[in-house]
Amino acid sequence: MTTPRLRVEDFDAFYRAVHGYAPFPWQSAYVRSVAEGGQWRDLDVPTGLGKTSLIDGWVFLLAWQTAGGGPRTVPLRLFSVVDRRLIVDQAYEHARTLQRALTHAPSDSVPGRVAQALTRLGGEELPLEVVRMRGGVDWASRWLRSPAQPAVVISTVDQYGSRLLFRGYHSTPRMRPIDAALCGMDALLAIDEAHLSLPLLTTALDCAAYQRTATDPVLAGRGVQVVSLSATAATDADRPRHHITDADRAHPVAGPRLNAQRRVTALDARALAPKKPAAAFAQAAERALQALLPLIKRPVIGVVANTIHTARTTHQALAAREDLDVVLLVGRSRTTDRDLLLAGPLLRELLDGPSPERTRPLVVVATQTVEVGLDISLGGLITENASLAALIQRLGRLDRTGAHPLAPAVVIRAGDQEPDDIPVYGSAADATWQWLTHHTPALDITEQSHTTLHDHFAAGLLVNPTTLPTLLGGVDTDPLNTAAPLTPVVHRTLVDSWARTSPTPVPDQEPGPFLHGLDTSPQDVHVLWRADLTTTPDGQLDWEHWVRHMAQVPPHPAETVAVPARQLRRFLTQPTAADTTSDLEGAPEAPAVPDTKGPPAMAPVLRFDESDGTWAPATRPGDIRPGDTVVLPSHYSGHDAYGWSGAPGAPVADLGDFPPRTHTAPMRLDDRVLTLLGGFDEATAEAVESLLRSACARTADDDEEPTAIVHGLLDQLLRRLPTAQDSANAYVPALRERLNALRSVRRWGLATTSRAAGTGHVILDPDQPTRLILAPAHRATGRIEHTPGIEDDSADASSLSRPAPGAQGLPVDLDQHGKAVAARAAAFAERLGLPSPLVAVVEVSAHAHDCGKAHERFQCMLCAGDRLLAESLPAPLAKSGMDPADQAGRRRAARLANWDRSLRHEALSALLVQSWLATGPAHTRGLDHDLLVHLVASHHGYARPLMPLASDPEPTDVTATMPDQQRVTVSSAGMGVTDWEAPNRFADLNRQYGPWGLALLETLVRLADMACSEEGS
Incomplete structure (x- = not known):
């Protein structure tokens, strides 16, 4: 076409x-x-x-x-x-x-x-x-x-x-x-x-x-x-x-925006509370707000602070007033909470424009999160003094359409700190204040009345894209902005080291300094809260219990919030300490107070160890490292409807049961989780606990049909949910939707094997009599959703049919699969416009990538451990058709076949391809043989540059058919021998195609393999 x-x-x-x-x-x-x-x-x-x-x-x-x-x-x-x-x-x-x-x-x-x-x-x-x-x-x-x-x-x-x-x-x-x-x-x-x-x-x-x-x-x-x-x-x-x-x-829309009447006034509020800048800013902001209100045409005012602590202090003060509608906006928030906040009437109105019927001002208190890309138009602005670039960004939220004759802005200096001690912006904030007050005098707030402030605000310094170049003419702006962080050089040795992803070099260079510079704080950790992480009756921590619960319902992005690692450590060791966190990624933090009493005690948490894909206890501050995912018990607090607070408060709702694809995700019916989500009072919480205890006991007795028990339980829970949504139970609509979806499942059972569409699996917790998990089958395939926390690295996992919705999980012939992957990979390469030799080598390697699966015991495993069935196959299999969720069945098949799951079939594929290439096949003439071998060896992400070493305990000859139909035989004993040519081959290929280019060629084969596996081909 x-x-x-x-x-x-x-x-x-x-x-x-x-x-x-x-x-x-x-x-x-x-x-x-x-x-x-x-x-x-x-x-x-x-x-x-x-x-x-x-x-x-x-x-x-x-x-x-x-x-x-x-x-x-x-x-x-x-x-x-x-x-x-x-x-x-x-x-x-x-x-x-x-x-x-x-x-x-x-x-x-x-x-x-x-x-x-x-x-x-x-x-x-x-x-x-x-x-x-x-x-x-x-x-x-x-x-x-x-x-x-x-x-x-x-x-x-x-x-x-x-x-x-x-x-x-x-x-x-x-x-x-x-x-x-x-x-x-x-x-x-x-x-x-x-x-x-x-x-x-x-x-x-x-x-x-x-x-x-x-x-x-x-x-x-x-x-x-x-x-x-x-x-x-x-x-x-x-x-x-x-x-x-x-x-x-000259444009009728752009012109007014460039000439917006943004009038800036400098207000010195240090005398209000010299040692408490957050309190001083909150007081000054409230007084400035009162003077601004008569001046503005659009009843929306922004109050921007430099730290989350200052923003929350200001929000608390303004929210106590009955003549204002006040909302808090911070960037460090869980996705679900942020979505609820943005869907609320106040923020929706802020984004869409104020309602003509509004009778009282709308005030949005925010951090730096409003500085970039947020398409709101404020009628007035009150901001904490910051660097020049930050102030310009904040002014960009003021009268963005240029439609008003006056758009006043107030810059407040609060706190009597030394320049270098100013949170977030340091001496740049002080230099910006000096520049600003050179053009317009600073007003001492203690000497001003509402009337005089009103007059000064109306006659402030005009700052817009048209006047700013003149105001900055001849000015060295470097001191007015935070210095660009020192960025380490990306040298060739480092690039080569990063390209080695399997095995990862030790020691390994963290990417953080190359993303944020050398002189910044550590990167973020991702924090989430779970309500079902509890202590034993004697107050001890049951780590195995915590790990098991996390494995049952793995974390998902919508329940996490990014927090600086240092700030999380501070919260877990000193929960009442002031939070100086900003909404800038990689921004320098206030220096930590020197510790003269040794390492502080830390509230224990659970962290995900990416080195081995497991959960591990974290009981000391040093256990929490940048990039970690950390789980806190809900009662630790630290987060509310607006986002990260870093302070004690109410328990945090557990959002683990609301991943993006909720219709197939398992859901916990746990009294502690449901109580927080539903905002239950004490009597309702006790009733829910009793319902769950009874349902779990009846299901365990096996005397009743689980479907009737589950449906009855869900009906009772739905009746106890509040009918109206308010700030105390904002999660009720989503909870009601999930419970109704589970109620629509026709049949529930205790079996762990595949079930028909419209059925589900009930999982009981032997250690928790008021908890069960409901796992609905996939609506299209009838499969129980399998949602591991990390990708399955086992050798047999790649040999399972992973059908997309609507596809059938049937056994797939090895030659058929090779041809399908070859055609898909070649199509990818052609669409990318790669030259024909590269298209050809991608196609051939994709065709041969799974030839090592011809091993007789691997074939036996694909036949669920049935040797007679494997021997009677008309042709070797590539995919078993087994249920990916049936891990017990996979382990049993491997055991019956005597196939060590640490063996890598792609290592055997690479041996077969090397033996084939040694015969000089015409099929590969003119192709890069080293690249072909590498693409086969690396098609599951290993062999970059070395394959994990595992020896076949029962070596045997393996014969496979290659893309040109030539039959090649090798001994599987070679799987246990390290290919010491691989590192040199890998280095040469990185020089030939570039580190990212070689990875792209691998990606063509790997994504083609994944797509064909999902489609059952």
Whole structure:
């Protein structure tokens, strides 16, 4: 099918069709510039003029170039990276809007033609995939099904940067090469407000430079491209930039935004509470608010603080007033809580614009999370003094449309600290204050009345994109901004070390300094709360009990919140200490108080050990390390409806039963979990405990049909849920929905094997008489959902049919599977525009990747341990058709077949391929034999550069049919011999194709294998 041609001039019509209004002149000019010169210039565009439209421009240019039929230079994936967690969500919604417009566009419209071009390019059903990267143990390991799929990925610095460097946080070592390939090849990295993320920008450019040293010219030119989006500061004077033009200044919409009447007043509040800056700011903000109210036309005022502690102190003071509607907005919050907050009436109104019927002001108290990308328009602004760049960003939230004759802003200095001791911004905040008060006098709040403040606010310093260049003329702005952190050099030895993902080198270089710089605090940890982690009757900790409960319902990203490691340690050792956490990733923290009494006692928690994929106790501060996932018992507190508080309070609701795919996830019916979610009073909690105890006992007796017991229990629980949603039980609607979904399951049983669709599995806890788990079968396949915390590394796991919804889990012939994977991998390579020799080597290696499964005992295992059945097979199997959730059945099959599960079938495949190549087959003439062997050996993420060593206890000859139908025989004894040529081969291939290029070639085979396995082919 021929895709209709697109013209560059069609971008305006495309943008208008998607968003309902025309692009600004600079946006159209940028698209033309990239189309003509092929260079993604940095965007030096003031806030409020739609820098997020880079996503729209990239999508259009990718489709335009594809429809043109020539060589493709526009990257296949765009990574939009920001260091504000709330803004990750808003950028995600922008991308989702674009995705929906493409999916539903009429075929004869411009968006329809764009969608056709993208669908033709990716070969998938969706023209555009949209992914949100977040932390969490079960963060989607396969965030793209196809390496050729056009995709927008919205991410934080840590999530993208760690994957680029082959050390993805919460990604298993086996998946890291795929992550690195997708992040580092055929990718456009757009860093929003890049002056806040200079280390990542520098590191990404270094990675691209190393990829360009590859001797293969095609893959050398496919490294990540980087574009900076910055409204406040240049990132590199040598990097070309794209600016606004006179056409934008004269534009009827852009012009007023550039000339918004933002009047800034400096207010000194140090005398209010010299040693308590949070309290001083809260008092000053309340007085400033009272003076601002008569001046503003739009009844929405923002109050921005530098730390979560100050924001919460201010929110508490303002929320006590009855004449205001006040909401708190912080970035460090669990996804579920954030979604509930954003769906609430106050924040929904803030994002949509104030209601005309509003009778009292709406005040949003926030941290730095509002600085970047949040499309709100405030009528007035009160902000804590900060660095120049931060103040400019905050001013960008003030009267974004330029529609009002006056938009007052108040900058408050609170706390009598030395410049270097100012939280978050240090001496830069002091220097910015000096610069500001040079242009407008600082007012002492203790000497001002509401009337005088009112007058000063109306006559403040005019600061907008038009006046700011004059105000900064001749000024050295470096002291006014936090110094760019020292970023270590990404040298060749380090790149080579990172590329070695299996086994991981010891010691290993953490990616953190290359993402945030050398002089910053440790990276975040991901924290979640569970209500079913309790102590024994005698007060002791039962770690096995905790671990078992976490294994039953593994963590998911929506229940985690990112917190600096040091701050979590402080909370667990000194829960009443002031929290100086900001919403900046990698921001320096206040120095820790010297410890003169030895290591402090710490409340015990559970942490996920990524080195071996297990849960382990953490009882000392040093046990908590950056990148960890840490589980706290709910009664520890530290989080509320607004997000991380870092302070004692009410128990935290357990959200473990609400993963993104709730319809197939297991759910705990536990009295402690349900009490927090439902906001039950003491009497209701006791009744729920009694119901659960009775249901568990009756189910265990096996005298009654489990279905009747479960349905009766669910009916009773639903009747006890409150009917109205309020702040005390905001989780009730979601809880009611889950219980109703479980009630719709027709039949429940105790068996662990596969069940028909519409049935489910009841799991009892022998140590907890008021707890059971309900696991519904998959609606399409009837399979019980298997949701392990990490990817299954066992040798037999890859040989199970993993059908997508609607597909059948049937045995798959080895030759059939090899041909299917070969065809899929070759199609991927062709869609990427790789040269024919690389397409061919990918195809051949994909065909041969599983030939080692011809081992007779492996075949016996695939036949559930039945040797007679294995011997009677007309052809070897690649997939058994067994239920992936039936781990007990898999272990039994391996035991009956005498197959050691530590053996790697791909090691045997590599031996067979090497033996085949030694015969000089015409089928591989002209192909890179080293690459072919490597792609076969690494198709499960090992052999980078060494394969895990495991000897066959009963060596035997294994004969397999190769892609040219030649029969090759080797002894399985070779599986236990280290291939000492592998490290040199791996190093040579990295030089030939580049570290990210080699990972991409592996990814083609591996994603093809995964896709075919899911489809049952």
